[in-house]
Amino acid sequence: MSSYLLMVLTKKQEVDTMIRDTIDKVLVLRFGRASDPVCLQLDDILSKSAREVSKFASVALVDIDSNEIQVYVKYFDITFIPSTVFFFNAHHMKMDFGTADHTKWVGAFHKKQDFVDVVEVNVAPQKPNDFKA
Template sequence: MRGGAWSAAPSGPGQVPCSLRGSAAAERRFRPSPRPSPHPGPRGEPCPVRMSFLLPQLTCKKEVDQAIKSVAEKVLVLRFGRDNDPVCLQLDDILAKTSHDLSKMAVIYLVDVNKVPVYTQYFDISYIPSTVFFFNGQHMKVDYGSPDHTKFVGSFKTKQDFIDLIEVIYRGAMRGKLIVRSPIDPNNIPKYDLLYQGI
């Protein structure tokens, strides 16, 4: 959501606020690396596509731009996070296991938040992983029953939840919709309070 910076904090019973230092939740909050390291290809290409968990990884803004422009008639799934984050690893496992079954409807890429600060800021990504969806270059929004319709924050609990969501986004997009209602059981959607600042 645009219009103000926010931080995501778990709000369910027994959840640990992100503001608590040393908590697992606090460690997963997005903090830009002071010196992100480039990963040039063997011939010095500035933006190689790398593989992680059998999924392609976009490593700079140019690659993300190209994916948004070039993926046609399929849902483009962009997972923003870090490869070594435990919740990202959990989500990546689900994405990898479903990518073949969804290959006719979706294309999935992993994006490191430190390497695409423009998109990280644009989508107000302060908690990882965050998953964003596009269709034919249009940002697809989903009503999860939460204030933020721009992205899914956290990991899906089951492979079927992710498959159901992609099917709903795909069918809605094919009918010209830019926002759809999430088919996921509300109990399976991580709950976060959006704390707005400077509004």
């Protein structure tokens, strides 16, 4: 129940600004609601991981119940919550998670290391000069 440790975005302009201004880092946006138990589980994992990935990723929560956010809910086809969307240099990242949907991660990660692994393996290679094999 650590969602209070992460920035919560409730306005379209806040999401736009985060996407536009997060440069040279991955932006991780969790779409969901604070009252959902699975979202709370994911929020706990994200908040525990935020410091560990802070050199190459920023994490924020997006409240899908906000009227202003509905444009993003429709655009990213957020039908299941939580859904996590990744951006790099203001561009939406598509990744292969072994599912038919390459636009987002649907559901919660089981543990902190699962999330860190997804960010490091699928996202970090976007900046090859900063990450050594």
